[in-house]
Amino acid sequence: MADPAMPDIRTQILSFDDLDGWAADDHAAAFDVFNQTCPDLTAPDWQAVCAYATSNPEPRTFFELFFRPVLIEDDADMLFTGYFEPELKGALTPDARYRYPVYAMPPEALEAEEWFSREELLEDDLLAGRGLEIAYVADPVELFFLQIQGSGRITLPDGGKIRVGYGGANGHPYRSVGKELVRRGVYEAHQVSADVIRSWVRRNPVEGRALLYHNPSYVFFREVSEVPAHLGPLGAMNRSVTPMRTIAVDPAFTPLGAPVWIEKDGTDPLRRLMIAQDTGSAIKGAQRADIFFGTGDDAGRAAGRLSDPGRMVVLLPIQRAYALLPEDAQ
Incomplete structure (x- = not known):
């Protein structure tokens, strides 16, 4: 008997002619990102496909020759x-302005399936004084959104920058x-966007703090400043x-x-070949994707406005694509 709690997964192999706008895309741009x-x-x-990719094939022909579009629903x-890489102002040592720590992952949290909640960690100050502080920022609301994005850049008072990436979480579900x-x-x-939430929390500091605690998930970071500034954050x-060109997906699908x-x-309709190079705690399901918009405030505003319908179709190596079909459909 089927488990009523499990979603009904449906797969269908399409042709490239079924992809709206396929011929008009910049396949070379997608090919370059795919090769990264x-x-x-x-x-x-996958290794066989990637080996051929090193021979400098014509990009559109490469995708059409080695892949089949698979609609998974x-x-x-x-x-x-949408998501983006925030830029925050901060410092390596705390002072009156920069007093909200960006924490690294505590070793005991690695071993726990579900550790302390956001509220418990912050209200009881469970992380302070343990040497886990990577940097300090000025705004706890921006720190909250840094955790949602999972990576960001921190500009120091001397103009230097450090980049932080996802280092783990406390095991609680994202809300x-x-x-x-x-x-x-x-x-x-x-009406809801990241800017609207920021504004409401700042206008209502007591209720705003409680609102942020509604999300029990707490993200820890690691310093990844070895990534050159002109490149995007690590996915x-x-x-x-x-x-x-990068999207975050649910790797279960x-x-x-x-x-x-x-x-x-x-x-603003978009028809484009993207590469699944990232994940996210809120990205769950076969038809769910988060588009990476870039770094900084402009990227953040564009990402924060995005909440649109549509469809996504995965390109899979031919044998892998047909292996997903039910036996009676093969």
Whole structure:
């Protein structure tokens, strides 16, 4: 008997003619990003594809020759959102301005399936004085959003910068504070954005602090300043991600490193071949993707506005694609 708690997963192999806008995309740009992480794929079928990619093939022909588009769906509608790399002001030592620590992962948290919640960690000051501080920032709200994004750059008083990347989490599920504001009747769903949440928390400091505690997930960081400033932050594949060509996906459905054709509808429709090079705690499901917009405030505003329907189609090596089909469909 089927488990009613499990989503109904449906797979369908499409042709490239079924992909809206496929012929008009810049396949060479996607090919370059694909090659950045292709050598890290270890399965034999991926290795064969990646070996041929080193022979400098014509990009569109390469994708059409070695892959088949696979539509993987579950019970949820497609949702595209955006993410970015924040830039915060901070310091390596605390002072009256910079007093909110960016913490590294405590060793005991690595061994715990679910550690202390955000509220417990901050209210009881459980991390202070343990040498886990990477840097200190001026704004706890920006630190909260840094944790949601999972990576960022911190500009120091002397103009220097350090980059931090995802170092682990406390094991609690991510809960959206935006959805909580909607549930409380403070805003309608279409009104909520990162800027709106920031503004509300700052106008309501007591209630705002409690709102942030609604998300029990707490993210820790590691310093990754060896990544050159002109490159994007490290994604889940430990490689730099690329603005408007990298997406974060649920690896339970979409293999990391795979090309993914996206058809984003909404105000600014987007038809583009992306590469699945990242993950996110809020990115769950077969039809769920987070588009990387880049670094800084402009990227943050663009990412924060994105919440659109559409569809995503994974490009898989041919044998792997057909192996996903039910036996009666092969």
